[in-house]
Amino acid sequence: MNPLRAIWEYLKEISGENAYDKYLVVHSTTHPGRRPMNRGEFYRWRQNEKYNNPGSRCP
């Protein structure tokens, strides 16, 4: 893979941009036949999860 492409993939991974695609894969194996959330629903749900269980960060 060329380096720019690799950086882009890394950014996608780290920013959570491709989280939905990964969710679809997990969902199809764990709950086959059940309707998965759509992209918008998934991100709203994920955001809520993240900030309703806040960890912490360094000053």
Added chain:
Amino acid sequence: MIRRYGVWVGVAIIGAICWGVLALSRGETVNAGWLLFAALASYAIAYRFYARFIQRKVLETDDSRATPAERLNNGRDFEPMDRRVLFGHHFAAIAGAGPLVGPVLAAQMGFLPGTVWIIVGVILAGAVQDMTTLFFSMRRNGKTLGQMAREEIGPVGGVAALIAVLSIMVILLAVLALVVVLALAESPWGSFSIAMTLPIALLMGVYLRFLRPGRVLEVSIIGVGLLFLAIVGGGWIAESSPYADFWTFSPNQIVFGLIAYGFIASVLPVWVLLAPRDYLSTFMKIGTILLLAVGIAITLPAIQMPRATEFAFNGQGPVFAGPLYPFVFITIACGALSGFHALVASGTTPKLIQKESQVRFIGYGAMLMESFVAVMALIAATTLDPGVYFAMNAPATVLGDTVQSASQAVNGFGFQVSPETLQDTANNVGEESIVGRTGGAPTLAVGMSAIFSGIIGGPALQAFWYHFAIMFEALFILTTVDAGTRVGRFMIQDMIGNIYRPFANPSWLPGNLISSALIVGAWGYFLYAGVNDPLGGINQLFPLFGIANQLLAAVALTVGTTILIKMGKLRYAWVTALPLLWDASVTLTASWMKIFSPDPVLGFFAQRAAAQEALANGELYGTAQSADDVRQIITNSTVDGVLSILFALLIIIVIADATRVWFRIIRGGQEPDLSEAPWEESRLDSEGQPVEEREPVGTGR
């Protein structure tokens, strides 16, 4: 042997030469390159040898054991994550404004004390704390530091840890907000560009939620682009528009703006402000840090600050009072040893690790990286003219209002700077004045702007880079203020929820409003007091913040030592016990001085008594301008002194309670009860891929 270790011998020799030059060279100035390479060589050796020793001998990580991410994988908080991606997440979560501010303030003692502490501290203490906490939490399915303290030490230690966390949060938020106020006050350029981040965040929030859900990267690129426009727009506002006065705010206006903002951001749903700002500041943070590293490596500036100034020994420094030991180790927390990381390392990250051995790369490695950020901040501050540094960082009340009075005051500290130099520096960065711009952020921004304009744009762009740096710091401090207020709000809701049920539900509106008001009110109080402190707020509050942060480190290291002893690793317990001993001695000495020192500049209660006496005699005290100022000093020193006592007591309680547990186990009176999750075989290979059904190897079975 030679083939195996030859490279490392080379690295060690390079490192030793760099350290030698730093410590001994007799030239006028030392080039920052030596510092950079001394740091990198030391990190490499520590990571290769010490971190590996901890991983293999002390923790005995076991890659055949399934991590919680694998066992409890739910695609949400538990999920095996690629180690490089997790490294990025973990680093973004631990690296905030702390490693940028502390080293700048500590530079008043010269560049060497800070450098040594940042590098030695991270290797032997900070990175060890992060790595061990991460490992222990991972073995316990991602329990938080507070939960581990309660289970491994006992309820007393647990409660003390909880109080420690909450009070640190309050002081931390106040200090960080204070840094922002000091950077933005009387600066229309800075105020405008930071204010513009609000509409930018709103726009991004709407975009992410309704227009193109989840397209994080594209919205971040748009956001960063708009951010640059906001900085350019700020320049226009300040220099050639009729609105400069409108965008010029007094410190107190900004204080109340921040308090209102903090409250609103805590109450609103996260998608409106917090989440988009999080993305913006993460990208700005990583981009700026990279740019700074490249900038220093290309320009290789010379360090102007002496190796050690007299303030290291006499404790009379204008930036903060107190001698080198213990105050350098209090002032520089993040970058060397930061208890706050223990909160990240327990809780979120351990639920995402694929393989046990990766705690070294993620825990130890990310902390080394943060330490490197601190080294770069130190370089940026010490490559400034020391005269300019002191004219920016001494309390405004000492420096007076003009460049002439500031120049004289700096001469009084034993450094030379002409009024013209001060005015030129201010003009170059597009500000009215740089005198008394305390808080660390403006100093760092001047240093960074010199480095950045050395690679892109030259002097013509220095003002732009200065405000870029201010924007970058303010943005991620404000993100911490948002997020920290929220964390504090949840903690309060949780605490009150134990007594009054409805509070425990995070989405119950009255609970939300009351808890938000409590936490914002708490940090808002310290912020207001700090901004209006007649003696200069940052030099009073920052030591308190450092003590609080190191107190949390003591909790983490105590928990770590306890668990090591319980694991039957008594002979390796020094790995966390020695840093604990050091940290406790630093923190308690600093607390002792802050509480009992008879010198009113240093001791809070001595200050209080002196101010009271002055008030009783109808005199003024220190740099106070009126009797009200003196009363303010009395109140502040009382509150700060009481907090110092509280912090010192907490640390003593936690350590004493843990020592009781240690001795009971060592004498064999108590069967150690490790609350680790039971062993299960891992079905992932070292790249995180599922292992297919294994063929039996050989003929044995």
